Amino acid sequence: MAEQTADLATVWARALDDLDVTDGVVPPRTRPFLRLTRPLALYDDTALVAAPNDFVRTQLETDLRPLVTESLSRALGRDIRLVVTLDEAEPGDAAREAARLDGDAGEPVVAGTSGAAPVPDALADPPPAVLPRRTGTGREDVARPEPTRLNPRYLFETFVIGASNRFAHAAAVAVAEAPAKAYNPLFVYGGSGLGKTHLLHAIGHYAQSLYPGVRVRYVSSEEFTNDFINSIRDGRSETFRKRYRDIDVLLVDDIQFLENKEGTQEEFFHTFNTLHNQNKQIVLSSDRPPQQLVTLEDRLRNRFQWGLTTDVQPPDLETRIAILRKKAAQDGLDAPPEVLEYIASRISTNIRELEGALIRVTAFASLNRQGVDLGLAEIVLKDLIPDDTGPEITASTIMGQTASYFGISIDDLCGSSRSRGLVQARQIAMYLCRELTDLSLPKIGQQFGGRDHTTVMHADRKIRTQLPEKRALYNQVTELTNRIKSTARKG
């Protein structure tokens, strides 16, 4: 173990170096904090690292996780999972040390996660896991919410309202405006890609803007499960409980994944009760209404129906067009109205697919240096459009076709090799699973040898971003999509 730790120290230092040289990933003021992290141990494929405060822990578990795990995995020659715990050293020491490393004991500001509102003042005091609202003068006036891992794009302002989601949207706004006073819990359910996650994040953002200092935590039920299991393994149940109970608004996505997980259900039951008893807001999302979560314990199912249950339906044509218009404006994508209407008329059940189609069309046009018109959209979408009557596309079809296209095996796709070609093939297959199936990020991760959902998220984003820039990649993705659809059709 000692030797492993020594090795880990070297590879950890290298992983931090990798972060330093990756432009734009780590805000400069966060770097000194990262240097205060300590690798603790390597248990099989799990690297245990101590973070000096909860902010750094959250950063490592979210935005920085893909890069860090990639770097560790490359260095150690196998897929490494990262578990981050809070350092038991005096937090004030960490703060002072960070100031020293930063060479500036002045007023450092640590940028918030994912470009959200900055988390100011991280050095002024020991960073507690939960940052209470404070009164006083000067810098102490600043209420400092814990990083909430909210996606800055998922706001009420960017959410298009239509008949399909009007009620859910209104309920979400009401909950954000009066946490624990309007509906508690708010339970939002509906099919894949219909905006549930978007609404949960929007509640968090809006509540934070109305009540500075309000403590919001967003988590998927799978992350909650993993966090719970890790806390038991690391003997940190207290920290875990504080993390989920000392807050004002808890947003839990995809609660259906708690089904069949008795231990986690038990823990969640107590979390729910504690928050509800203290008049704290709980918002839950699921692919089904509570009564259809049949393998969930009765007492949880009952509690989920205490507040308001509302659904989101697939959007009608006008709403789909409006969503595409907003998306195009937001991302600076140039597409005339008739193309937006065409895409909206062809894709009706999943907004993620709708957005994916717009990205493919504009990517194709940009690669070929031509304008976006109807003819081009028809060609590009010919094979992308889901065939409603066709058979379901499965992850195994996607993985099988991707493996054979690249001349590799399924084991290679699921394995831990970090060779450039394999990593690219794996990321394309993950992206296609996200685009062509309804599987959640964690479920896709499971298909690829039990990878973490953040790895899938990273792959999906990376391929989406590169599509308009890399012709070879675009061609590979298009050809693979065709093969996968035709294989699925043949059954």
Ligand SMILES: Nc1ncnc2c1ncn2[C@@H]1O[C@H](COP(=O)(O)OP(=O)(O)OP(=O)(O)O)[C@@H](O)[C@H]1O
């Ligand atoms: N009404 C809407 N207005 C604008 N964008 C939307 C709307 N609904 C969904 N989207 C966008 O569609 C994409 C998918 O939405 P989201 O991830 O919230 O769906 P979901 O219901 O949580 O899906 P899943 O159950 O698969 O996780 C996101 O990029 C989101 O911003």
